[in-house]
Amino acid sequence: MSRLTANLLLLLAALIWGAAFVAQSTAMRHLGPYAFVGVRFGLSALVVLPFAMREWRRLALKPDRATYIYMALTAVTFFLGSILQQVAMKSTSVTNAGFLTGLYVVMAPFLTWLILRKLPHFIIWPASLLSLAGTWLLGEGSAGSLTFGDYLVIASALFWALQIIFLGLAAIRSAAPVSIVFVQFLFTAIVSLAICFLAEPLSWPAVRAAGFELLYAGVISGGIGFTLQALGQRHTPPADAAVILSAESLFAAIAGGLLLGERLDLAGWFGCAMILTAVMAVQLGPLLRRRPLIMETGT
16 A cells, blocks of 8 residues: 555544544434434444454464453443533534544653653653643633533543553553454443433434434444555555644534534634644654654544
């Protein structure tokens, strides 16, 4: 596969993930957040299952206790990030959700420092201040202008950052990233549906009404998007992948504007630009000095 083809696959993955925020938002007209997350990642697990089984057989894996612990932590943090983000879609815009979710890129090096005692690259400090200023502008120049949903998205970004760390640790020990992804999909689906049956109404007509959103978010965003990322990143430099995949936030804003009629004022767009700049700085700074800090992931 050529580098151009790989980059186009990554761009398509970013587009798919950005548009998924629209599906997450409109699905709330028919389903509660736990129902949507449960069915969505149940579908994702089914899509990934054949590849996970092939990987597991090919590698003849025998995970040790530490690997199982990291896999469990990956699954739990993935569930918490997913459900917080989905609950947030009730009271935040697709545009805000896309850009605020990107804060996980800035959070991940700090958490790596706290958990693994690895000092972050110097670019983290100015990037963090820039992302904080961007969030302030996105909230119309006041933290009080951020909605409850915005705060939930920021909280979900914290768990996405933790998930990246634990996924990396588990993948290094097991050399089976697809299998780990399958486990996190399956765990999230089971826990979400269990809570749904206790706390939310769920009916076949509601699932059918949200069928397009579920298929898009579960099969295309979860299953196909991840596969495109995995294929693309095998044939393109990390610096290319970092820039291209960070475009997910921009695609979320474009999709929100075109499909839902969302609009930001000038200050909000400046805030989005600052957050995106911070995200790209955290990704590219270490790569330019051949010191990659974190792994990229999708929604």
